[in-house]
Every structure is written in C-alpha cells, then in structure tokens.
Amino acid sequence: MCGIIGIVSQNQVQSHLIDGLKRLEYRGYDSAGIATVQDNQIHRRRSAGKLINLQNLVESEPIQGQIGIGHTRWATHGAANTENAHPHSSREVAVVHNGIIENFSDLKKHLQEKGYTFQSDTDTEVIVYLITDYLHQGNDPLTAVQKTLTKLQGAFALAILFKDAPDTLIATRHGSPLVLGIKENELFVSSDAVAFAPWTQQVCYLEEGDLAVLNAGDCFSYELYDRDGHKVDRPLRRSQITGESVSKAEYSHYMLKEIFEQPTVLSDTLQSLLNLENQKVSLKDIDLNWKMLNRIQIIACGTSYYAGLVAKYWFEKWAGIAVDVEIASEFRYRSPVMSSNTLNILISQSGETIDTLAVLSQLKEHGHQVLALVNVPESSIARKADYVLQTLAGPEIGVASTKAFTSQLMVLACLCLKTGKERDVIKPDVYESLVQALVSLPGMISYVLQNSEIYQKLALGFTTARNCLYLGRGITYPIALEGALKLKEISYIHAEGYAAGELKHGPIALVDLTMPVVVLAPYDEWFEKTLSNLQEVIARGAQLLCLTDQKGEEKIRQQIKAGYSMEIVVFPQVDTFIEPILYTIPVQLLAYYIALLKGTDIDQPRNLAKSVTVE
Numbered sequence: 001m002c003g004i005i006g007i008v009s010q011n012q013v014q015s016h017l018i019d020g021l022k023r024l025e026y027r028g029y030d031s032a033g034i035a036t037v038q039d040n041q042i043h044r045r046r047s048a049g050k051l052i053n054l055q056n057l058v059e060s061e062p063i064q065g066q067i068g069i070g071h072t073r074w075a076t077h078g079a080a081n082t083e084n085a086h087p088h089s090s091r092e093v094a095v096v097h098n099g100i101i102e103n104f105s106d107l108k109k110h111l112q113e114k115g116y117t118f119q120s121d122t123d124t125e126v127i128v129y130l131i132t133d134y135l136h137q138g139n140d141p142l143t144a145v146q147k148t149l150t151k152l153q154g155a156f157a158l159a160i161l162f163k164d165a166p167d168t169l170i171a172t173r174h175g176s177p178l179v180l181g182i183k184e185n186e187l188f189v190s191s192d193a194v195a196f197a198p199w200t201q202q203v204c205y206l207e208e209g210d211l212a213v214l215n216a217g218d219c220f221s222y223e224l225y226d227r228d229g230h231k232v233d234r235p236l237r238r239s240q241i242t243g244e245s246v247s248k249a250e251y252s253h254y255m256l257k258e259i260f261e262q263p264t265v266l267s268d269t270l271q272s273l274l275n276l277e278n279q280k281v282s283l284k285d286i287d288l289n290w291k292m293l294n295r296i297q298i299i300a301c302g303t304s305y306y307a308g309l310v311a312k313y314w315f316e317k318w319a320g321i322a323v324d325v326e327i328a329s330e331f332r333y334r335s336p337v338m339s340s341n342t343l344n345i346l347i348s349q350s351g352e353t354i355d356t357l358a359v360l361s362q363l364k365e366h367g368h369q370v371l372a373l374v375n376v377p378e379s380s381i382a383r384k385a386d387y388v389l390q391t392l393a394g395p396e397i398g399v400a401s402t403k404a405f406t407s408q409l410m411v412l413a414c415l416c417l418k419t420g421k422e423r424d425v426i427k428p429d430v431y432e433s434l435v436q437a438l439v440s441l442p443g444m445i446s447y448v449l450q451n452s453e454i455y456q457k458l459a460l461g462f463t464t465a466r467n468c469l470y471l472g473r474g475i476t477y478p479i480a481l482e483g484a485l486k487l488k489e490i491s492y493i494h495a496e497g498y499a500a501g502e503l504k505h506g507p508i509a510l511v512d513l514t515m516p517v518v519v520l521a522p523y524d525e526w527f528e529k530t531l532s533n534l535q536e537v538i539a540r541g542a543q544l545l546c547l548t549d550q551k552g553e554e555k556i557r558q559q560i561k562a563g564y565s566m567e568i569v570v571f572p573q574v575d576t577f578i579e580p581i582l583y584t585i586p587v588q589l590l591a592y593y594i595a596l597l598k599g600t601d602i603d604q605p606r607n608l609a610k611s612v613t614v615e
C-alpha cells in the first residue's frame with residue numbers, strides 16, 4: 001500500500017526521492033508526490049497516476065532542497081487525484097502518511113471551527129493542521145508532533161518536514177512500519193528498506209510508538225524516542241536487501257524473475273531447515289511439546305491462506321493432527337472457541353498484513369502462543385510472534401505472490417514432517433522418502449521452467465475468455481484456488497477455483513464452449529474422481545487444459561472420446577506430498593503469459609497493493 005521515503009542529505013534530494021519512490025512502486029499506488037524545504041519554504045510536487053507523471057513534472061518544474069519526503073498513495077479517503085496526493089502541507093509543515101486516521105472527521109470539524117481550510121478529502125490533512133496549530137501555539141517541532149500524536153487514533157506512520165526547522169525531519173510509527181537507513185552524511189526513513197537499498201544496508205527498525213528526529217546540521221545524526229517520550233536506542237542491523245536483490249535483471253517483469261528464482265529460493269529455504277548431515281528436518285529454535293499438540297490453527301490472508309489450505313492436507317495425512325485454516329479478516333471478528341494444546345500458525349509474506357497482525361495481537365492478549373511464518377524477518381508479525389520460521393524467498397517485488405508462496409509451502413512441508421516425526425505418526429521410511437521428494441523439487445521445478453514456452457502458446461487460447469475455471473481435488477484443490485487468484489490478479493479475467501467435486505453443485509452451470517477450464521489432475525488417489533469431472537466438462541464442450549503426469553495422460557487419452565480436442569501438459573510423476581508445490585509453477589506461468597498478451601501492468605496490477613496495511 002502507500003509508501004514513505006524521507007531523506008536528509010548533504011546533496012540535493014529530488015532525484016533520490018524519485019528513485020526511492022520507484023522502488024516502492026511495487027507496493028501498489030495511484031498517485032505520488034514529493035516535498036522539500038529550501039530557503040525556509042516548503043516546495044511540493046504531486047501527480048495523479050503513475051510515477052512517470054511525477055517524474056515529468058519535476059523535470060519541467062524541479063524543486064531544490066537537501067531534505068525531503070516522498071510518498072506513493074493508495075487511495076483510501078478520497079479519489080486518486082492530485083489534490084489528495086501526498087505530501088499534504090500548510091505553510092509551516094509537509095506530511096506524508098501511511099495508514100488511516102480513524103477519528104479524522106471529528107478532528108477535521110474541530111480544526112475547521114478554528115478556521116483551517118482543507119484542500120483535500122484525505123484523513124491526512126488533519127495531521128498537517130494539528131501540527132501547524134501546535135506550532136502556532138509556540139511549541140517546537142518535536143513537541144508539536146508529540147502533542148498531535150496524542151489526538152490521533154488509528155494505525156499509521158508519518159514523515160514530517162518543517163519550514164522553520166529546515167535541518168529536521170520527524171518520522172513516527174504507530175501500527176505501520178518504518179525503518180531508518182543510516183549512512184555517513186545521509187539519513188533515510190522509509191516504510192520499506194527496499195527504498196534506500198542501493199545507498200545503505202545499515203538499518204534501524206523503529207518499534208511500535210517510536211518517534212525519530214533526523215538532523216542534518218553540522219553532522220548527520222538522529223534521536224529516537226519511545227511512545228512515552230523517553231530517549232531510546234534501537235539496534236542497528238545489516239539489511240539483507242541489496243540494490244541487486246531489487247533489480248529485474250534480464251527479465252521483463254519482477255513476477256517472471258521471481259517465478260524463475262523458485263528452484264534457488266526453495267533450495268535455500270529447504271537447506272535452512274534440514275540438518276545436512278542426517279537429512280532430518282531440524283527446527284532449532286522451535287521448542288514445542290509436539291506430543292501434547294492436538295490441533296493446529298492456521299490463520300492468514302490471500303495466497304498465504306491458500307498455503308495454509310495445502311498444509312491442512314499435509315498435517316492431517318502425514319502428522320495425524322487436526323487442522324483449521326482461517327481467513328484472518330474473518331477470524332478476528334468471530335468468537336472462535338480456542339482450546340489448549342493448539343499450535344497457532346500465522347502465515348504472511350510481508351509480515352505486515354493488518355488483519356493477520358490484529359489476529360496475532362488478539363492471540364497474544366489471550367495468552368496463546370504463536371508461530372509466525374514470514375518472508376521479512378524484521379516485520380511486525382515476526383517481531384511479535386513467539387516463534388518465527390522464515391522463508392528465504394528474498395524480496396518479492398511483483399504484487400502477485402509467486403516465490404513467497406512456494407517457499408511458504410516448503411516450510412510448511414518441513415514443519416509437517418517434523419510434527420509427524422515428533423508425534424511418532426510418520427513411519428521412518430515414509431519420512432525419509434518425503435524428505436528426498438522435497439530435495440528433488442528444485443530440480444523438477446527447473447525442468448518445468450525450462451519448458452515455459454508451452455505456457456506462452458497455451459496463453460493464446462485464454463486472451464478472449466471472460467471467465468475461467470480452475471479445478472483440483474484433494475491436495476491440488478488449494479492450487480486451483482491459487483491459480484484462479486493469480487489469473488484474476490494480473491490478467492483481470494474473472495476466474496474461480498473449485499474443488500472438482502463441487503462442480504455439479506453449481507459452477508457447472510457456467511460451463512460452455514467459451515469457458516476455459518484448467519484441471520489439475522496428477523495421477524494420485526483423487527485422479528479417478530477428477531477424471532469423471534473432466535468428462536462432465538467435456539460433455540459441455542468447454543476448452544480444457546489438463547495438467548497431469550504420464551500415467552494420468554495415458555488414462556485421459558484412453559477415456560476421452562475421439563475427436564475431442566484438449567490440451568494436456570505432462571509433468572514428472574512425483575510423490576503426492578510435493579504435488580502442490582510442483583503444480584503451482586504451471587498456474588503461475590499461465591497467468592503470467594496470459595497477462596502479458598493482454599498487456600496489463602503485471603507487476604503492479606490495478607487496485608492491488610503488495611502489503612495490505614489498512615483494513
């Protein structure tokens with residue numbers, strides 16, 4: 001969602017602000033802007049739409065200044081136009097803001113009564129005038145901001161410039177992440193370390209409620225205050241994110257690059273969880289009483305939720321334990337009946353998803369232990385959870401999740417094997433063979449990727465479709481859901497994923513000659529049943545794409561009536577355990593190439609945000 005960058009430098013900051021915003025584009029946005037202070041005046045440029053509009057604007061109307069803030073806005077309050085774009089400013093201050101101010105209408109009314117005139121429909125502008133009002137009352141910038149914070153309700157992060165304190169930038173986090181980047185003679189603040197990755201890896205993550213004062217002056221320094229206003233120190237860390245890890249390299253899109261990175265990141269993730277000497281899953285820091293566990297509850301959103309659905313099949317079959325999988329935005333407002341001896345697993349690529357984070361707080365408030373599965377180790381979810389398992393997917397820039405999803409699956413598969421072993425549910429030989437199956441996966445995925453041109457050709461058959469159906473049974477059912485989500489996210493074709501057995505209970509009414517149906521049908525324990533569903537689809541003349549293996553292909557060809565044409569893609573025969581990971585790759589590639597033909601904005605699909613930090 002929205003992105004913040006702030007820079008205090010000995011150089012002009014305009015071009016760095018724009019560069020930083022470019023690296024935040026992936027989060028999703030619909031307008032952008034920057035502001036600086038120069039000659040005791042605030043200078044501001046804002047534009048609706050893509051960053052290129054802002055770039056063009058600053059090229060024709062540049063702004064000077066060695067201190068500045070920038071923002072990519074994902075509209076919540078008010079349309080995605082220039083008036084609502086950040087920074088918002090008065091004569092005295094300029095503010096960029098992530099998150100939502102829940103009590104903004106009361107504050108706005110109060111400020112209007114005091115004579116302040118609002119220029120936008122945003123909730124952000126109340127922050128501008130509150131700070132301005134406190135400055136008018138004779139407060140210094142720090143006190144004005146601190147007093148303003150006591151009035152604001154909601155989850156937010158801010159970066160603020162002051163006309164009369166041209167060496168000072170104040171930033172603060174309350175529910176939305178912020179990180180400082182530290183370099184000699186240059187300081188950065190951002191919602192995401194990606195923004196300043198090419199310039200520094202030395203970072204300092206603000207804690208909840210922290211406020212940072214960045215100073216230029218004689219030497220570049222910063223001070224941190226906690227939520228009670230006490231000066232604090234926070235540890236400096238070295239960020240894993242480098243300039244290289246956020247480049248597209250030779251790929252046309254981040255999404256394609258990230259799809260092709262999967263053999264490497266899955267291998268890295270697996271190696272981080274396997275003891276290489278004995279090839280056993282070792283989760284060093286997870287100290288659970290595995291035998292006492294009688295239930296697992298997985299809570300997540302979107303693609304991460306689908307990873308949880310796959311895990312349900314795994315844990316039930318190979319670890320003999322009951323699993324509930326929950327959508328975080330529903331779970332947090334229900335009255336779930338919690339039992340002891342339940343392992344709560346929260347899955348989140350970003351580690352910042354607001355609903356998942358809220359569930360974490362609720363679970364912790366009620367004394368429940370939480371294991372978080374995240375891709376960003378410094379994220380809010382990782383820092384609040386009792387235990388953390390990390391996917392080593394590296395930064396995922398494409399809004400549509402690909403490598404993070406399969407890495408989540410890799411970790412969950414390992415966790416399942418560990419649980420099954422500790423609970424004496426899984427037989428040693430089965431355990432060994434499943435570990436070997438996981439070890440073989442990166443090679444199999446490379447093979448599928450080497451043949452990616454198949455999906456380029458298949459994509460041609462989808463471009464005119466208005467609707468599309470994905471079917472799977474058993475352990476591939478969640479991958480049908482994920483395939484449909486990928487397609488709708490990036491190609492804007494309406495797609496639904498269904499359990500193949502549910503076809504007759506409704507969706508078959510949609511099937512006709514114009515409807516492409518993608519069936520995930522590896523030759524496994526569910527295959528024969530899926531084959532019947534395939535027949536039902538064929539009887540209605542749908543365009544069929546069948547993803548299967550060699551045995552599956554033979555069976556399909558034997559049974560399908562002559563003359564019916566369908567596309568079949570054949571995959572290596574694999575253990576059922578790893579099917580969901582392997583069969584994810586074709587649905588990703590298919591969605592990618594269909595979107596490519598449709599000419600959509602693949603890495604930043606319309607209306608979507610990479611990290612969903614507002615409800």
Ligand code: AGP
Pocket residue numbers: 301302303304347348349350351352353356399400401402489609610611612
């Ligand atoms: C996936 O392609 C989506 N962009 C989205 O569903 C995502 O998985 C969801 O918003 C959850 O995000 P998280 O994993 O960062 O919590």
